[in-house]
Amino acid sequence: MQSDQSFDAFLLVSFGGPERTEDVVPFLENVTAGRGIPRERLVEVGRHYYLFDGVSPINRQCRELLAALRAEFDTAGLDLPLYWGNRNWDPYLTDTVRQMAADGVRRAVAFLTSAYSSYSSCRQYHDDVARARAEAGPGAPEIEVIPPYATHPGFVEAAAATTRAALERLGPDAAGARLVFTAHSIPLTMAGVSGPSEHRRGPGGGYAAQLEEVGRLVAERLGHREFDLVYQSRSGPPSQPWLEPDICDHLESLREQGVRAVVVSPIGFVSDHMEIKYDLDVEAAQAAEKLGLRYARAAAPGHHPGFAAMVRELVTDRARGAVPAHLGTLPALPAPCRDGCCPLRAPAPAG
Ligand SMILES: CC1=C(CCC(=O)O)c2cc3nc(cc4[nH]c(cc5[nH]c(cc1n2)c(C)c5CCC(=O)O)c(CCC(=O)O)c4C)C(CCC(=O)O)=C3C
Numbered sequence: 001m002q003s004d005q006s007f008d009a010f011l012l013v014s015f016g017g018p019e020r021t022e023d024v025v026p027f028l029e030n031v032t033a034g035r036g037i038p039r040e041r042l043v044e045v046g047r048h049y050y051l052f053d054g055v056s057p058i059n060r061q062c063r064e065l066l067a068a069l070r071a072e073f074d075t076a077g078l079d080l081p082l083y084w085g086n087r088n089w090d091p092y093l094t095d096t097v098r099q100m101a102a103d104g105v106r107r108a109v110a111f112l113t114s115a116y117s118s119y120s121s122c123r124q125y126h127d128d129v130a131r132a133r134a135e136a137g138p139g140a141p142e143i144e145v146i147p148p149y150a151t152h153p154g155f156v157e158a159a160a161a162t163t164r165a166a167l168e169r170l171g172p173d174a175a176g177a178r179l180v181f182t183a184h185s186i187p188l189t190m191a192g193v194s195g196p197s198e199h200r201r202g203p204g205g206g207y208a209a210q211l212e213e214v215g216r217l218v219a220e221r222l223g224h225r226e227f228d229l230v231y232q233s234r235s236g237p238p239s240q241p242w243l244e245p246d247i248c249d250h251l252e253s254l255r256e257q258g259v260r261a262v263v264v265s266p267i268g269f270v271s272d273h274m275e276i277k278y279d280l281d282v283e284a285a286q287a288a289e290k291l292g293l294r295y296a297r298a299a300a301p302g303h304h305p306g307f308a309a310m311v312r313e314l315v316t317d318r319a320r321g322a323v324p325a326h327l328g329t330l331p332a333l334p335a336p337c338r339d340g341c342c343p344l345r346a347p348a349p350a351g
């Protein structure tokens, strides 16, 4: 029997963000519904958005990615309509999936603007796609989500290129600069069970293992033997342990070790959205300045022109049922993701 894996549409799935001040609070309510985020943290994060007139850059970045994908797909003769839906803001996934159904889409391939395994960065997107399909009703298309792709050569080379460009901006200080890779912190309970078991190499689970691997691959391309992996944007109650060290604490300890310049590269993200524009470009940059550290921040990998080509490759590989290219020592991820992988936390013991 032949399994026909071809797709009749492409769906970009992203986080979503507000684009005007009135939308900031409802957006934050969407993101944090039922997630136990302290009130003070929400007020603080709201302030970050207000500093930028309530405009998150993430939707514009999605529109730019869609334009790049249109060109890339056209050049490759890949004749798929492009759709876009967000988890937390307009255009909402449910509306998009309804539109796909109305357009007669039967079987779509979905790409997430999130490259790593974990509940927040993968499973939650799957759950929201499933919810959108249920809400759209019986005519909803099948949607196959491309698994995490951080170790794909397209992602690694893009990260290496943006990191190299940041290093060059340091001019003569580049020589002794330390490479610091950052990712969104997540609770340790979530990290520990992230990714398939064959990716879990320590308490940070598959999420931290994939980040370590990408960091190592990027550092290697830049001829650096040393690099640091740190975390940013921690949330949640202080009593709950999250992945560490925090970027700002880490800058301090680097200064104590005599480091004079850093390149901060947000390999844990796809685009330069609010958590980069505020947490890195404002907060970490100010911390570095206070410490007298030269600081250059690399663009997220999704801003490199090679990124769209990677997406196209991932789509055609999925259509053929081929294992996508991947670098490093972690085994290829199963495609599609296994049911129940990347849970919020370890399941309670039976009995
Ligand atoms: C792993 C990860 C990624 C990377 C993977 C991916 O890209 O998906 C990511 C991305 C993003 N996170 C974003 C925004 C927010 N994340 C929050 C809260 C949280 N994020 C978490 C994790 C992650 N988040 C977690 C464990 C929480 C705690 C609440 C919970 O357990 O769910 C909150 C609430 C306030 C707060 O708690 O800080 C906001 C506003 C935006 C949009 C930015 C923009 O508008 O430009 C993006 C791309």
Ligand SMILES: [Fe+2]
Residues within 6 Å of the ligand: 184
């Ligand atoms: Fe987040």
